[in-house]
Amino acid sequence: MKYLVFCLLLVCAAALFARPVLSQAPAHVAVNAEIADGDAQVGHILSISEGGLARSASSYDSQMIGVIVENPIISVEPRSDKTRAVASSGTAQVKVSSSGGNIAIGDFITSSEEAGVGKKATESGYVLGKALGGLEGNEGLVSVSLEIGYRQIGDNIGGSGFLGSLISNSERLRLVLSTLLGMVVLVIGTISFLRVVNTGVTAIGRNPLARSTIIRGMVISGSVVVVFVGVGLAASVVIIMLGGTN
Numbered sequence: 105m106k107y108l109v110f111c112l113l114l115v116c117a118a119a120l121f122a123r124p125v126l127s128q129a130p131a132h133v134a135v136n137a138e139i140a141d142g143d144a145q146v147g148h149i150l151s152i153s154e155g156g157l158a159r160s161a162s163s164y165d166s167q168m169i170g171v172i173v174e175n176p177i178i179s180v181e182p183r184s185d186k187t188r189a190v191a192s193s194g195t196a197q198v199k200v201s202s203s204g205g206n207i208a209i210g211d212f213i214t215s216s217e218e219a220g221v222g223k224k225a226t227e228s229g230y231v232l233g234k235a236l237g238g239l240e241g242n243e244g245l246v247s248v249s250l251e252i253g254y255r256q257i258g259d260n261i262g263g264s265g266f267l268g269s270l271i272s273n274s275e276r277l278r279l280v281l282s283t284l285l286g287m288v289v290l291v292i293g294t295i296s297f298l299r300v301v302n303t304g305v306t307a308i309g310r311n312p313l314a315r316s317t318i319i320r321g322m323v324i325s326g327s328v329v330v331v332f333v334g335v336g337l338a339a340s341v342v343i344i345m346l347g348g349t350n
Contacts, residue, residue, distance in 0.1 A: 134176035134189035141219075146172050147199035147245055148220030149232055150190060157190070159220030164229030168215055168252055171196045171232070191250060198222050198232065198248045200239055207239040212255055213248050222248070228256045282343040289336025293329050300325040 140156030151160040151167040160168055170192035179189050200207060203216055204223035212225040213232045221243065225231045231254075236247040304322035308315050 133193050134170075134173055134179045134191040136179050136181040136183045136187040137190050138186050139172070139188050139190075144172055144188065144220060145199075146174050147197050148172050149198065149215050149222050150220070151215070160215035161217065161219045163214065163216055163223075164225070164227075164231070165215040166230045166254075168230060168232055170252070171198050171248075171250065173197070192252055193250050195236060195247055195249050197245045199243065200224075200235075200246045201243040202239060202241050206241070207235050207237075207246060209235055209238055211235045212257055213246070222246075225255070225257050229254065231255045231257075282340040285343070286337055286340040289333055289340070293333035293336070296329045296332075297326060300329065 141158035200222040214225040216223040233250040
């Protein structure tokens with residue numbers, strides 16, 4: 105129950121005092137909380153565990169709650185020798201490593217297998233926030249804009265939702281495009297063929313003496329439509345076959 109209250113206090117504090125980040129200087133709202141992990145230090149990422157608040161020790165930990173910080177702008181709950189300031193909004197200095205690759209400004213930061221230490225997020229999952237600085241090699245402190253939550257990364261290059269999933273999957277995109285091409289060709293071909301027949305029948309009714317000439321014109325026009333449809337459908341098949349040979 106006390107951890108539920110703790111989470112609610114974090115949300116309320118963020119809603120009341122959070123403000124846009126205008127620089128990389130630490131600016132955070134924090135909650136003073138007891139840490140079950142005695143080795144947790146400033147900059148470590150914390151998660152909720154059965155024993156209490158402890159350093160995150162798994163990648164993309166969905167139980168991430170915040171970062172231990174120093175000198176928060178605002179802190180909630182009484183401070184004591186047993187508590188540490190934990191921030192979940194604003195910006196904070198976070199201990200990170202290059203285990204997920206070199207970190208650049210704008211990269212999402214998530215938890216890692218190394219207790220309390222963050223890394224670059226390279227796939228979709230829970231993240232701590234977005235890096236406001238970079239790191240190349242080893243470990244260090246990086247300023248992070250705290251935005252705890254699930255993010256689509258890597259497999260969502262084209263955006264979110266159905267469109268993003270479609271664009272990120274070239275095989276699926278190829279099949280959809282080939283299907284659309286075939287449907288468009290069939291629709292245009294059908295409409296064109298019906299127009300040719302309708303126009304020809306109307307012309308014969310108005311001028312029966314030119315019946316043979318009109319029919320010849322209908323055959324030529326119909327042949328053009330058939331060729332058009334055939335080429336379009338063949339193109340659709342080729343698109344699918346080329347995808348299967350990759």
